[in-house]
Amino acid sequence: MPDFKHVNYSWDEEHAAKLDAVERLVYRSNLLGGDQRVTNTGGGNTSSKLTEADPLTGEEVEVLWVKGSGGDLRTAKRENFSSLYQEKLIALQGVYAARAETGLKSPAEDEMVGMYTHTTFNLNPRASSIDTPLHSFLPGKHVDHMHPNAIIAIAASKRCEALTQEIFGGEMAYVPWMRPGFELGLAMQEIAKLHPGVQAIMMGQHGFISWDDDDQVCYRKTLEWIEKAAAYIEDKYQAKGGDATVFGGSKYQTLPETERHAILSAVLPWLRGQVSQQKRFIGTVQDDEKILRFVNSQDAPRLSELGTSCPDHFLRTKIKPLYVDWNPQAEDLASLKAKLATGLEQYRADYADYYHSCKHHNSPAMRDPNPTVVLIPGLGMIAWGKDKSESRVTAEFYNCAVEVMRGAEAIDEYISLPQQEAFDIEYWLLEEAKLQRMPAEKELARQVVVVIGAGSGIGKETAHRLVKDGAHLVCVDLNAEAAQATASEISQRYGVGIGVAGTGVSNCGPATSFAANITDRASIRAMLDQVALAYGGFDHICVTAGIFVPSDTTGHIPDEKWALTFAINVTGSYLVGDEAGKTWRDQGLRGNLVLTTSANAAVAKKGSLAYDTSKAAANHLVRELAMELSPLVRVNGVAPATVVQGSAMFPRDRVIGSLAKYGIPYQDDEATESLVSKLAQFYADRTLTKNPITPADQAEAYFLLVTERLSKTTGQVITVDGGLHEAFLR
Structure with missing residues (x-):
């Protein structure tokens, strides 16, 4: 060999x-x-x-x-x-x-x-x-x-x-x-x-x-x-001195990882909003040693301005990246945003000049003038694409460009492709025809949806439903393993996407997962910051997490159980909306928040005092948050009736307890699936449609509310209860 x-x-x-x-x-x-x-x-x-x-x-x-x-x-x-x-x-x-x-x-x-x-x-x-x-x-x-x-x-x-x-x-x-x-x-x-x-x-x-x-x-x-x-x-x-002198040596120093990620998570949603003026982008962050060596260097401004040389590279990375001359040791986040804003304005103007000076009489219309690669000293590189796969490939290609520049500068002098030649590749009519032949994007393409409670039941089903129409899914659950299992199922089915693996802090595909406790504001904030590092920001949040604590045989519920019920079913949704609102406003892109209430919010039932009143509060929380987050974010709710099949809220012992309460015959050694089916049908028989309600039925409502199909609907609660007439508004 x-x-x-x-x-x-x-x-x-x-x-x-x-x-x-x-x-x-x-x-x-x-x-x-x-x-x-x-x-x-x-x-x-x-x-x-x-x-x-x-x-x-x-x-x-x-x-x-x-x-x-x-x-x-x-x-x-x-x-x-x-x-x-x-x-x-x-x-x-x-x-x-x-x-x-x-x-x-x-x-x-x-x-x-x-x-x-x-x-x-x-x-x-x-x-x-x-x-x-x-x-x-x-x-x-x-x-x-x-x-x-x-x-x-x-x-x-x-x-x-x-x-x-x-x-x-x-x-x-x-x-x-x-x-x-x-x-x-x-x-x-x-x-x-x-x-x-x-x-x-x-x-x-x-x-x-x-x-x-x-x-x-x-x-x-x-x-x-x-x-x-x-x-x-x-x-x-x-x-020539190797790593010590590469790209003219260091001009800036890399920030420590914790500080680096804190700044990135704060700036990324805002930056995503800035570059997504025409179409939304998904981001990939790279902050490994090699890319930081380049962005921190003396020669980075000169070389980045020259742009890439190989046609394969700049078709992804555009004619050049946006380099931001920000001093990580002496300037703060506000300064970074200001320099990014100025840099983006100049970049768009430069791109328009490039287009108008090089175009032919039959050239396609000018494409999005925003950069697909942003270089920031001390922080690393941010690459943008229509989906996670494309942004990862964009990052890969600029890595290649950096390596090419390193080699060329070591042996001679790096030169880029003349602008006219670059334009004739980028706006080649054959390339345009290829773009026009591509299938239409799916309804939720370019969008990131956070599903809280995705580890099981309605949340899990909702995650699987949304990804089918092109969404990137962030699966969140108190149980980290359950959230990871849902994300893994999605990635295995829809692919992790092509592109370089291990690109810094956002090495994920069409789905990723995080653990979070929605009763803890700091936990929610940490999760949303991780989402920003993974995808650049988010568009919609579906809160499906909930808890049901039944009264004991005397009809009493302990104070701590009452407090826990409200903490999860009401306060948790408020904290999510309040923290997410900060990011939504910073990002400046329209989004949706969908909360989970219940048919029980309108129907009093014996034995579920804490649950029913918490869901009534959640109904009104939908209306209040719709006011607070308008006009940028629409807030709506989904109100299921009892979902037994596939629900984590109905373990075997609760199913048996319910069957006993309603006098439905069963055997102690009967299979759980059979017991669940009996109880589900019992609840279904109390509705007008007579069919058991499933998590998939609920998932369809969440899908509807995060799309633009009901774009003028906010502050509303959609019932998915099979026609429970006791819950009709009156």
């Missing part, structure tokens, strides 16, 4: 020997994509030219299998690869030549992408990548196009061509920056013809491509090129 220091060699020949030719391509791709030092998430592509039987003629033909548009090498499967007749792809060169003669190369480039469908082999529906010509026109049977940080550091250096010669000694050729597509493929084809001994090409400000006629050798050589580049960079880096 080859000895590598800067990449992982993971090829298992015994395993590969069991795979067919396409499966070997998938295997190679997964190995390359699984090492972020080789390529970034969604970046790069691989191919194999294979001999297959034509489905119509039965004749053997050469077929190019290449990673299709929008795929990710780490997770790619067979269906993520396009299959195209190689002969027909080569024939398209004549078509391109005829169209490019007009001098309008860009339209011809775009038209060629549409022509790839005419070369499809065996009706494969996978859309082809714009990089398809690069793979088709090179002579190797197997081709790897990667975006390693070490290679891009050379590609983004001022002396890229000379460095390529110096490092690789003529074994790797060089092509200056060209937008991916047909013209670049033809340029590479010419290089391969002129230099038949070359099996790799450095792509200026982009990455590199390499090839071989043996797939295992191709994989190994790809790693060897990266290893050689990384070793060269590290030697130069250490010769």
Whole structure:
């Protein structure tokens, strides 16, 4: 096995020997994509030219299998690869030549992408990548196009061509920056013809491509090129002083973790509101040693202003990040907010200037001018995206950009892509068409919902209901393990999302969990601050936590049980609303608070004195909080009737007690499920609809109230009681 220091060699020949030719391509791709030092998430592509039987003629033909548009090498499967007749792809060169003669190369480039469908082999529906010509026109049977940080550091250096010669000694050729597509493929084809001994090409400000006629050798050589580049960079880096002098040395110092997180949790919701003026964003915070080393450095202002170089990077991170020159040792939170506000205003103006100075007559409309990456000395990096997965990938890509800058500065001088070239990638009509083809966002996309009481019953069901429509879920419960179990179920079902793991304080996916005691204001505040660190803020809160303490056989309830009932069912909801209100006002985005009351709030019942009166108070709390939190936050309630099935408030002993109280026959050794079913049906028979009420019925009401479907409704309580006529208002 080859000895590598800067990449992982993971090829298992015994395993590969069991795979067919396409499966070997998938295997190679997964190995390359699984090492972020080789390529970034969604970046790069691989191919194999294979001999297959034509489905119509039965004749053997050469077929190019290449990673299709929008795929990710780490997770790619067979269906993520396009299959195209190689002969027909080569024939398209004549078509391109005829169209490019007009001098309008860009339209011809775009038209060629549409022509790839005419070369499809065996009706494969996978859309082809714009990089398809690069793979088709090179002579190797197997081709790897990667975006390693070490290679891009050379590609983004001022002396890229000379460095390529110096490092690789003529074994790797060089092509200056060209937008991916047909013209670049033809340029590479010419290089391969002129230099038949070359099996790799450095792509200026982009990455590199390499090839071989043996797939295992191709994989190994790809790693060897990266290893050689990384070793060269590290030697130069250490010769310049290494970590002590990187990025010109430190200008600011990192704040201690506790202080750092306190400032971040305070500023994040406000910042989320500022960048979410057009559409809401979900945040990812990164505050590990490497990113702090960069944001604290002398060179961070200069390098961040240059922006990123590789097209894959700035499609996520925009043309540049927002760097805030804030002194963590001498300035406070108010100063940070003021500098962020000024910086955001200038950033939007700069982005508008960039758009208007570079746009073409047919360019798409200007996109959201807010930054997707914010760099703050002493604190770290905040990345924004439409969901947690995208913000994590944005963070990953800027990490790559930082590593590229580190390497380029160690060996030469870092340069960025010219603005016009960057614009032509960002606003490429083909890229716009891809965006337009994306499915519509779900109803609760881009929104964070905190469900308190998510460990069981109605809360658990509500969490599962909301995530189906795109919400990010924060599962909160007094029982930390129960909350974690619900969050884990959601993450396993809906995926943790792609992106770099372990990115500082917000390493979570579509759901996360926290423990909190809603009778303790400090516990609530700590939980909401953790939510800010996890997602940047929150939009809605559903309080489903509650307690039922029955009177004893004499009809008496102890004072401490009375106090506990009101503390959880009334005071807890007030404390949640009061603390959340501070964050909502700071964030400035509209939200919803949904409390849980009960049909018992309107119906007096023997044996539930404390519960019934607490729920009557909760009914009025809904109205009072609606007044207090308006106009920014709508406050409504859900009033269930007795929910027995799936409710944590009905353990076996309470079910048996209720059956005995109502004279419903049962056996002492009867299964709990049977006992629950009997009691649920008894309660259902007292309603107009005669059907047992389930947690799923309640969850639908919470869903309705956190969406915009009832956007003009506040201060109201929706009953989900099956038609309990005793609870009709009178």
